[in-house]
Amino acid sequence: MDRQVQQINSYLVSIFNDVLAIEERTLQSSQFKDVSIKEMHTIDAIGMYEPNTTSEVAKKLGVTVGTLTVSVNNLVRKGYVIRVRSDVDRRVVKLSLTKKGRxxxxxxxxxxxxxxxxxxxxxxxxxxxxxxxxxxSLHGFLERTKERLPD
Amino acid sequence: MDRQVQQINSYLVSIFNDVLAIEERTLQSSQFKDVSIKEMHTIDAIGMYEPNTTSEVAKKLGVTVGTLTVSVNNLVRKGYVIRVRSDVDRRVVKLSLTKKGRxxxxxxxxxxxxxxxxxxxxxxxxxxxxxxxxxxSLHGFLERTKERLPD
DNA sequence: TTAATTGCTTTGATTATCAAACTATTTGAC
DNA sequence: GTCAAATAGTTTGATAATCAAAGCAATTAA
Known part of the structure; x- marks a missing residue:
């Protein structure tokens, strides 16, 4: 069993690294060279459909709102994201994608x-x-593990 | 099938994010608070066994040697890694872990x-x-995809 | 013996990140 | 209704991660 554990583990690690590396290189050889892999994931978290607030997207990505604000500044400058202040609550910012972003x-x-x-x-x-x-099963284990950890 | 593809995909993404988040928080609540998750992966790539050269470890991690040099500077300062110049070829640096690193x-x-x-x-x-x-199978697909991409 | 190559380091620039201070708006207590 | 507290987001200052390019030292090849 230990042999198998070792093997599954190293496949997971390798898959993980490959996905990131491929995403990165695919971006760099596309028309979207000005987008980093982190920015790509921010665009993914903002999503195509209902607009999300800054806080919601930050939570989804597991970063602070400050971090997200900085990243969104860059994505707005580069023309991938737009910010719209909510009319219902003027403190709230809704994030959505531009045509290029979509x-x-x-x-x-x-x-x-x-x-x-x-x-x-x-x-x-x-x-x-x-x-x-x-x-x-793997996902369940990870969620349980997360529960047990301090914030 | 599309439903299933969507679902497998979102489990994979979620698993990746969870693993990173858990690793990060586990480190921060351990005696190794001064190690970031990236540094942890560098330590992992250096490994416990035969010493690896700077180039080998950089390749394994998919970063440039310059990036690795900077990161190793910090890990040496913090007492996790040691650098040893090779006697066979004085240009080569062998990286290995200290007791704390192991x-x-x-x-x-x-x-x-x-x-x-x-x-x-x-x-x-x-x-x-x-x-x-x-x-x-997933790993195979990724390796083939990597092959097809420009460097 | 010099020129080219190789392995690594340094540097300068950019992005990613956080905590903390700050601004604007809304909500709650009275 | 007014003021204090809470909330949503932004800005700032510091540090880590990253790359490309320039630089240095050692090795190899002509």
Whole structure:
């Protein structure tokens, strides 16, 4: 079992690193060279659909609102994001994507979908269900672990 | 299928974020508060066993040698890493861990092993084999994708 | 023996990050 | 209704992470 644990672990680490490296290089060789991988994830967290507030996006990304404000300043300057003050509560800022931002969002989303698709097309129904089960189990463990930790 | 792709994808993203967040918080509430998560991964890449050169570790981490030099400067100052010039080729620097560095390495390694162990103990032999197969497949796709990309 | 190459370090610039101080707005207590 | 407290976001100052490019020292090749 220890051998298997070791092996699963190193696959996970390697997958993790590969995904980041590929995302980074894909961006750098696209028309969106001015976007870093962190900025890409910020764009992803802002999302295409209902506008999110600064606080909501910061929480989703696990950074402080100050950090997000700085990052959004850059993304606004580069033309990917727009800020709109809420009319209901003038303290609140709603973030959403520009046309260019939405284009990049879809590009990134497609990479993720292709990645998973290519993986599960090599599997039958039953196997992909087991993969899902494994991921759910891993996810459950991590959520429980997070609970137990101090903030 | 698209529903499933979406779901697997969001589990993967969530797992990645959780692992990072947990590693970060575990470090901050341990005796190793002066080590960031990036530094932790550098320590992990240097490893416990044969000493690695600066170039080798930089490649493993996917950063430039310049970046690694800076990071190693800090880790040496904090007492986790030692630099030894090779006697065979005086240009080469071998990196290895101090006693404190090895202690931290083992702590981090244990977190990773526990994470995987807890996941696969909920599965039978066959299921964990399928999980492994899924990971191998995903890994294969990523390696092929990396090949196709420009550097 | 010099020129080119290699391995690493340093430097300057940019981004990412946090905590803390700050501003503007809303809510709550009276 | 007014003022204090709370809330949402921004700014600032400090530090880490990162790269590309320039620089240095050692090795290899011509």
């Amino acid at each position: 284009l990049l969002y879809r590009l990134h989303d497609k990479f993720h979908r292709d990645m998973v698709k290519e993986t599960i097309t090599e599997m039958n129904e039953e196997e992909s269900a087991v993969l899902m089960k494994g991921l759910i | 202690l931290l390495y083992r702590l981090h390694d244990k977190f990773h092993r526990d994470m995987v162990k807890e996941t696969i103990t909920e599965m039978n032999e066959e299921e964990s084999a399928v999980l492994m197969k899924g990971l191998i």
